[in-house]
Amino acid sequence: MKYVEEFRDPALAKGLSDAIARAADPDRTYRFMEFCGGHTHAIARFGLEDLLPGNIRMIHGPGCPVCVLPVARVDAAIALATQHDVILCTYGDLMRVPGSGFRSLTKARAAGADIRMVYSVMDALALARAHPDREVVFFAIGFETTTPPTAVAILQAAKEGLTNFSVHCNHVLTPAAMRAILAGGDTEIDGFVGPSHVSAVIGTGPYVEFTRDHAKPVVITGFEPLDVLQAVLQLVRQVNEGRIEVENEYARAVSDAGNLVAQQMMARVFTLRDRFEWRGLGWVDHSALRLTDAFASFDAERRFALELPTPTENKACACGDVLRGVKTPVECALYGDPCTPENPLGACMVSSEGACAADWTYGRFRREAAS
C-alpha cells in the first residue's frame, strides 16, 4: 500500500535496529515515553520491543483518549444517555469503559438507552438532521487530533440553525499532560516520542516551550514502525550528546506552525477550562477545552442537568499509575485476572491504544516463559 509499506520495510527496520544498538551506550539505560496510544499500539503490534536493545525501555504515556477520561465523565455520558432520552453518539472505544458501579454505555444501551457508535462527528450531525424531534448529543473525546472535527461540526450546526444538536466536550490538551507527568515527579523519563497527528494540528511550537521548561528532548514522529525506530535513534543520540531539542521526524505531516485553519476553528469554538480532571493525572490546570459562550447553546454540559453518582473507582485498578508510566501493565494486581479486554475493569484495558490492552493483546506471551 502506497505510503504505508514504505514505512514498514523489513530491511530498513533491521538497519535502524542495528544503528540503535550501536548508538546505545551499554553502560546506561534509556527511558523514553511514547506519549501517544497510537505509538504504544504500533510498538506492540509490530513487535518493536524485539528490535530494541534491552537497556532501552519504552514507557507508555497517557495519549489514549478514553484512558484519560475520569470516572466522573464516563458517569456523565451514561447519565446523558439514560436521563434525557437523547441519542448519544460516541466513538466506539468509550462504550465499554467502566464508570461508577461497573456501569458502562454498553450496559446502558442493553437496558434501552439510545446510544450510537459513530466513526465521525459528522455522522452525529447527520443523525440530528434526520431526527429533528430528538436531541442528539455528541460525546466528544480526544486530544488536539479530534478537536478540529468537533469544531467543524459545531460551526456547521450553527450555520444550519440546528437546535437539536449539542456536544459534551471532553477534549484535552497534550502539552499540559506532558507537563503534568513530569510535575508528578514519580516518573523517570529521558525523552519523549512526540505525537504524530496531534502535532500535525498544533505544530512543533508547544514542544519547544516544553523542552525549554523541562529539559527533556522530544522527537515528533509518525505512527509507522520505521518512524518509531527512527525517533528512538534520534532520542538516543540526543541523550548521548547531551542535546535537549525538539526534532521533527514527521516532517511529511507536521510543520512548525501546524494546521492554522484547524487552530483558528478551535479558537473560535473552544476556550480553555481552568482545570480538568484526568484519570491518573488528577486535576490539571488549563489542560482541556470547553465551548465558548458564543456557542453555549451547543454545549451539552449547560443544556442538560445531570444527576451523577459519587464517582467510585476500583481501588485495585492501577490505570492511574500506568498512565503516568509509574507502573507497567503487568504490575497491576488486576492485569489478566480478572481484568482482560473481554472483561475490562480499567480504561487502559479497553482501548486498543491503552497500554494494558496493547500488552495483553500483543505482548503477553513474553510475560511468562513457556515451560
Added chain:
Amino acid sequence: MTRQVDMSHGAGGRAMARLIDDLFRAALDNPALARGHDAALLDLPPGRVVMSTDSFVISPLFFPGGDIGSLAVHGTVNDIAMGGGVPQALTAGFILEEGFPLADLERIVASMAKAARAAGVSIVSGDTKVVERGKGDGVFINTTGIGVVPDGVTIDPAQAQVGDAVLVSGTLGDHGVAIMASREGLEFGTDLTSDAASLNHMVAAMLRVAPDMRVLRDPTRGGLAAAVNEIAQASGVGIELDEATLPLRPEVRGACELLGLDPLNVANEGKLLAICPPARAEALLQVMQADPLGRDAAIIGRVIDDPRCFVRMRTGLGGARMVDWIAGEQLPRIC
C-alpha cells in the same frame, strides 16, 4: 404495486401453499422436496454422518459478491466440509418480515438454488414463518446440513501436532471488508467483493492427496485469529504464524488501516485453514492452488510446543507478537 410478504404467507392456508409451490419448490427443484412430505427421506452413502446448522442475519441482504441466500448455502456446506464430510443435503428455514418484497425473496431463493447446484447439494426440506412488520429485518435464514465422512478421514480441531504446517486457502478479510464497505454510514469506495463460496470441492481434492490432514476450519466470524486460537486451545499446542506470508489484498489492508481493524480479525466466507503433517504441506498447497478458490493459498505457519496454547506471529519487521481473539463487540451482522 410491489407484491409483498403478508401474514397469510405464514398462516398455513392457501397463500402459504402457493408461496411454497411457486417460489421455493420451483426454484429448489429436487425429488425429496417434490414429494411434499413433512420430512425428507434420504439415501446416504456409507460412512459417518456429520451435521451442522447456521443462522444468517446479515445486513445488507444483498452485498457485492453474494446475498443472504448464497451465503446461507455456502456457510453450512463449508461447516460440513470442515468436518471432513461430503455434503449431502440441506434444510432451509425462513423467517420473513411482513412487507418484505416477494421479488427480493425470489432473488434470494434463486441465489440459494444456484449456490446449492454449484456445491452439488440439494435443499430437501424447508420451513417458512412470517413475523409482523418491525419484528424482523426482511429475512433471516437458517440452514442445516448433513454430510458423510469417507472412511479413513478424521478431521478434528484437537488433532494439531507440534511440527504440523498451517495453510490458508487465500486472501484474508475480503468478506468482512466488502460488507463493511457496502454498509450505510461506512461508505468507502472499493471494488472488493465478498469471497463467499462453497469449499467442498476443494476439500475433496485436498483429502485425496492428504487423507491424513488433521484440521480444517473456515475462519468466518472472528477471522483467522479466532480460528487459529480455537485450534491451539483444542489441541493443547501453540501456533506460530509468519506475517510476511499472509495473503492480503491491498484494498483489505488499506480499509483495515483506515478503520483500525486487524485483518486477522475480519471475517471470511470462502476461505479455509488447513493443518497437516509437514511432509504433506507442499503437495497440499499445490492442490489448493490448482483450485480457482485456492489460487492465493499459502503456508503461513507451523504448530509449536506451548502449554499456554498461545498463537504468536513473527511480524514483517522481524519482531514477535501475539495473535489474539478480538475483544468485545464486533461490527454487527456480517453473516
